[in-house]
Structures are given as structure tokens and as C-alpha cells.
Amino acid sequence: MNKAELVASVAKSAGTTKVKAEMVLNGILETMVKTMREGEKVSLLGFGTFSVVQRVQKKGRNPQTGKVLIIPAHKAVKFKPGKTLYGRVQ
Numbered sequence: 704m705n706k707a708e709l710v711a712s713v714a715k716s717a718g719t720t721k722v723k724a725e726m727v728l729n730g731i732l733e734t735m736v737k738t739m740r741e742g743e744k745v746s747l748l749g750f751g752t753f754s755v756v757q758r759v760q761k762k763g764r765n766p767q768t769g770k771v772l773i774i775p776a777h778k779a780v781k782f783k784p785g786k787t788l789y790g791r792v793q
Contacts, residue, residue, distance in 0.1 A: 739780065749787035756781045 704712075706728075714724035735745045735753060745753040760776040 747785070749785050751782055751784040751788055754781050754783075755779070 710721050710725045710728055713728065714721045717724060738745050739753060739755045742755065755778050758777050758779050761774050763772050763774045764770070765772060
């Protein structure tokens, strides 16, 4: 499912227009990004928790050439599914 399909599904289930559903979805996503950028977690009860983790610098290898390269330290988004979500998709 891509974003357009998600917007259409949300609009249909909420009984609203796609334009309004997309505005709400964009607002939710922007708020989540802002919150994680500030170093906080985003927890959605029954769905899961989004957080930002710091990855350390490490050595990697180019699979085509075999050359060793350094992967710099960086931040990454981590998602941990909640028990309800985990149980519903199995």
C-alpha cells in the first residue's frame, strides 16, 4: 500500500474527502517527525513505538569490489510493534 492508497482508504472509512484525509495524514506524519527529531519517542497504544537510535561508525565492505569502507555514525528510525499489532498480523 502506498500513500495514495492509504489516503483513499482512510477517506472511505472516515466518510470524508481524500483531500481532508491527506491533510490529516500529512499533519500526523509531520508531528511524528518533529517529535522524533527532538529526541522523543512516538508511542501509539496498540500499534507500536517509533524512536530514533544512534548508530555507531563501523566498517563495511563494497560487495562488488570487496573494498573496505567506513560507514559513518548516523541516526536511524526504529519501530517496535505493539502486542496488539503483532498479534493481529499473525
